[in-house]
Amino acid sequence: MTVLIGLDVGTTGVRMECYTVEGEVISSGRAPIERQETDHWLEAIECAARSAVTDRVAGDPEKLLTIQSTSGTAILIDEYGRPVFPPQMYYERAAQEAEELSRLPSARELSEKGETLSATSPLPKIIRLRRSSPEAFRKVRWILSPTTWLLYRLHLPEGERWVNIETDWTNALKFGEDITLERPDWFKPIFMDSDVPLQLLPEIVECGAYIGEAESSFASKIGVGKAKLYQGMTDGNAAALAIGCFETADFGFTCGTTTAIKYVSREMKPNRAIYYHKHPFKGYLAGAAPVTAGVLEWFAKKILGISVAEAMELAQPIEAGEEPIYFPQGDRSPFYDANLGASMIKIWPDEISDVRARGRLIRAIVTGLTLFEDSYIQLFEQLFPEKISEVRITGGGSKTKWWNQLRATIYQRPVKVVEERPGIGALIPVVMKEKIYGTLREAExxxxxVLSIEHPGEIPKAYVEMREKFMERWRLIQQAST
Incomplete structure (x- = not known):
C-alpha cells in the first residue's frame, strides 16, 4: 500500500495527516507551535507525528511525504543546515530597507513581472541582517523557506554538509523570482543591486520534484525514515490545489485570519492588488493574501468579550442593510497602505437592545469581508475574459452556514465548501509526478x-448598492486616512 503523508507547518501549529491513494484518512496529528524558532517547529512536528505516524504508517514500505508552510519566511543557515539567525517571519517588517529597494530600477522591473517587494518581503530583512550582523552573516551558506529547510532537515543526515539544495517555485517567489520565464529563475538584477550573493539561494525546480529519501535521525525518530521526499509548496498555493483550482477561471480561497485568494489564469496581467505564482501544472495562480477575519476575532473577544461563535449567533438575525458598513484593514492587498486600518461607517445610536446593537456590529464585519471577497471576483473578471462560475472555499471562516449563504447571495454564484485536509494540496503535484492518477480530475x-454547496438567493436591494460602491468608498477612506 502507498501512504501519502502531508505535513502542514503553519504559524500557530503543525498538522500532519496520512492518506491512502483513495483519499481515506489513515491517521492524523496536531500540535501547537509555542515560539517561532526552528527547534520549536521540530518539537511540534515530533509531537504531531506521535499520533499521525501509526504502526500501520511506519511499517508501510511506500511512503510519499511533502510539506507546505508559510510563504515569505526566510531561514538563514550555515553549511550544515544549522540556523545562523532566528527565522525571519513573513509578518515581520524591514521598512527602511524596503524603501531603499523600492527606489531601484530592478525592483520596479521585478514588480512588472508580478512580484512587488514590500517591508514584509524576505529581501529587505536579509539586507538588514547583513548590515547589522556582518560577522554572523558571513556564516550563512543557504537562505531557504521553511518548507525547503524542513524537507532537507528530514532528507540529510545530521552533520552532513548541505549541497545542491533545490526549492520549489512557489516558495521562491517572494525572495525575488522571475516567473515570466519558461522555467522560473531568480531575478538576478535585484540581487546584484542589493548585494545579496546569488550562491546563497537554492536552484528553483518544479513543485513535486523528487528530493530523495528521509535519511536523518530526526526522520527516523518521528517514524518516517526512508520515506520518499518531494518538493512542497507555500501554504496558500497548496490551499488552491486542495480546493480544486486546476483549470482556467477556477477561483476560491482559504478563509482564516488571512484570506488566501487564488484564481487560475492563462497569462499575467500586472495589477497592484494581486500577485502571481506559476501554477504547478499550467498557467498562473493569481492571488492576494489580505489580513481579514483577524479583526472579526479581535472585535468579538477584545471589544465584546465573547467567542467568535457567539458573535456569529448575534449577527445572524440582523436584516440586510440594517448593519453599518465595514471596510477591512488595507496594509496588505489591495492597497498595501501601512496607515489604513479597519474602519466602519454609518453607525447610528438607535434605541435597540444591547444584543441587537452588538449583532449589527458583527454583521457589519461579516458583510464587509464578504463584499471584499466579492471585489476580487469582479477584479478577475475585469482583467480576464473568462467568467467565474463558482467559488470554492475552505478554512475556519467557511464553517458558518448562514455566512456561506450570504456569500453565495452577494457573489451571485454557487459556493462550494471544501473539507480542509492538511497537506493534500502539496501532495497533488507529487501524486501526478508518480502517475498515481491519470488526470487531475481523477486526483480531485x-x-x-466537497462538504456542502450553497446556491445564491435574490440579492437584497441594500446589498446591491453596497456592492456597487464598496471599492469606491474604500478608496475614499484610504485618501482620508493619509
Whole structure:
C-alpha cells in the first residue's frame, strides 16, 4: 500500500495527516507551535507525528511525504543546515530597507513581472541582517523557506554538509523570482543591486520534484525514515490545489485570519492588488493574501468579550442593510497602505437592545469581508475574459452556514465548501509526478471532498448598492486616512 503523508507547518501549529491513494484518512496529528524558532517547529512536528505516524504508517514500505508552510519566511543557515539567525517571519517588517529597494530600477522591473517587494518581503530583512550582523552573516551558506529547510532537515543526515539544495517555485517567489520565464529563475538584477550573493539561494525546480529519501535521525525518530521526499509548496498555493483550482477561471480561497485568494489564469496581467505564482501544472495562480477575519476575532473577544461563535449567533438575525458598513484593514492587498486600518461607517445610536446593537456590529464585519471577497471576483473578471462560475472555499471562516449563504447571495454564484485536509494540496503535484492518477480530475475525485454547496438567493436591494460602491468608498477612506 502507498501512504501519502502531508505535513502542514503553519504559524500557530503543525498538522500532519496520512492518506491512502483513495483519499481515506489513515491517521492524523496536531500540535501547537509555542515560539517561532526552528527547534520549536521540530518539537511540534515530533509531537504531531506521535499520533499521525501509526504502526500501520511506519511499517508501510511506500511512503510519499511533502510539506507546505508559510510563504515569505526566510531561514538563514550555515553549511550544515544549522540556523545562523532566528527565522525571519513573513509578518515581520524591514521598512527602511524596503524603501531603499523600492527606489531601484530592478525592483520596479521585478514588480512588472508580478512580484512587488514590500517591508514584509524576505529581501529587505536579509539586507538588514547583513548590515547589522556582518560577522554572523558571513556564516550563512543557504537562505531557504521553511518548507525547503524542513524537507532537507528530514532528507540529510545530521552533520552532513548541505549541497545542491533545490526549492520549489512557489516558495521562491517572494525572495525575488522571475516567473515570466519558461522555467522560473531568480531575478538576478535585484540581487546584484542589493548585494545579496546569488550562491546563497537554492536552484528553483518544479513543485513535486523528487528530493530523495528521509535519511536523518530526526526522520527516523518521528517514524518516517526512508520515506520518499518531494518538493512542497507555500501554504496558500497548496490551499488552491486542495480546493480544486486546476483549470482556467477556477477561483476560491482559504478563509482564516488571512484570506488566501487564488484564481487560475492563462497569462499575467500586472495589477497592484494581486500577485502571481506559476501554477504547478499550467498557467498562473493569481492571488492576494489580505489580513481579514483577524479583526472579526479581535472585535468579538477584545471589544465584546465573547467567542467568535457567539458573535456569529448575534449577527445572524440582523436584516440586510440594517448593519453599518465595514471596510477591512488595507496594509496588505489591495492597497498595501501601512496607515489604513479597519474602519466602519454609518453607525447610528438607535434605541435597540444591547444584543441587537452588538449583532449589527458583527454583521457589519461579516458583510464587509464578504463584499471584499466579492471585489476580487469582479477584479478577475475585469482583467480576464473568462467568467467565474463558482467559488470554492475552505478554512475556519467557511464553517458558518448562514455566512456561506450570504456569500453565495452577494457573489451571485454557487459556493462550494471544501473539507480542509492538511497537506493534500502539496501532495497533488507529487501524486501526478508518480502517475498515481491519470488526470487531475481523477486526483480531485479521490483526494478533495466537497462538504456542502450553497446556491445564491435574490440579492437584497441594500446589498446591491453596497456592492456597487464598496471599492469606491474604500478608496475614499484610504485618501482620508493619509
Amino acid at each position: 475525485r479521490n483526494l478533495i471532498k
